[in-house]
Amino acid sequence: EADIYQTPRYLVIGTGKKITLECSQTMGHDKMYWYQQDPGMELHLIHYSYGVNSTEKGDLSSESTVSRIRTEHFPLTLESARPSHTSQYLCASIGLAGYNEQFFGPGTRLTVL
Amino acid sequence: QKEVEQDPGPLSVPEGAIVSLNCTYSNSAFQYFMWYRQYSRKGPELLMYTYSSGNKEDGRFTAQVDKSSKYISLFIRDSQPSDSATYLCASRRGSNYQLIWGAGTKLIIKP
Numbered sequence: 001e002a003d004i005y006q007t008p009r010y011l012v013i014g015t016g017k018k019i020t021l022e023c024s025q026t027m028g029h030d031k032m033y034w035y036q037q038d039p040g041m042e043l044h045l046i047h048y049s050y051g052v053n054s055t056e057k058g059d060l061s062s063e064s065t066v067s068r069i070r071t072e073h074f075p076l077t078l079e080s081a082r083p084s085h086t087s088q089y090l091c092a093s094i095g096l097a098g099y100n101e102q103f104f105g106p107g108t109r110l111t112v113l
Numbered sequence: 114q115k116e117v118e119q120d121p122g123p124l125s126v127p128e129g130a131i132v133s134l135n136c137t138y139s140n141s142a143f144q145y146f147m148w149y150r151q152y153s154r155k156g157p158e159l160l161m162y163t164y165s166s167g168n169k170e171d172g173r174f175t176a177q178v179d180k181s182s183k184y185i186s187l188f189i190r191d192s193q194p195s196d197s198a199t200y201l202c203a204s205r206r207g208s209n210y211q212l213i214w215g216a217g218t219k220l221i222i223k224p
Contacts, residue, residue, distance in 0.1 A: 004156075031210060040121045042214040043157075043201070050210075058211075090156050099210050100147050104156025 006105035021076045023091030032074040035090040081112045119215030132189040136202035143204040
């Protein structure tokens with residue numbers, strides 16, 4: 001079973017707060033991804049990383065930032081949360097064994113009031 | 114136009130029925146086609162993938178790709194209530210690690 005963890009699972013915060021969503025994996029995977037998922041909509045890629053000190057923005061414009069200082073850790077930060085950031089955030093990783101299988105964490109459901 | 118289109122459903126069928134889930138795609142460069150299953154409050158998990166056209170079978174599940182019509186299908190035989198979930202199709206080009214996702218179809222299997 002894949003080991004990829006996300007915390008917190010649920011977060012309700014007020015507008016303007018700075019938040020960090022945590023994502024960790026114990027599989028030693030180089031490639032990691034952050035997706036945004038809204039009900040009835042496709043997963044939108046917001047950030048990805050192909051290794052330590054390598055980060056790129058995805059197709060969906062996002063006001064968030066990410067860092068990759070360690071292979072196992074890929075946190076996402078919102079400097080000033082807004083109601084439009086309310087969504088489900090999913091973290092995923094893939095290993096060398098197969099680029100078609102992304103392992104997902106359970107997600108963080110964020111609500112900004 | 115979205116690169117991968119999928120009817121969001123919900124699709125409700127009785128237990129034991131054969132289920133057919135479908136996607137269409139527009140990018141001829143796509144070579145790999147995946148089906149993921151997502152239970153409520155969980156992340157998606159890979160069910161199976163196919164390369165180019167053809168069929169692939171895994172137990173009660175069969176994935177089918179027709180590149181001539183740009184059509185992706187997943188068939189579930191002898192459907193069970195535990196199959197109730199959202200099924201997402203995804204595609205990618207051979208040289209690219211990024212997946213392009215459909216919106217997912219919510220499937221409900223009624224006991």
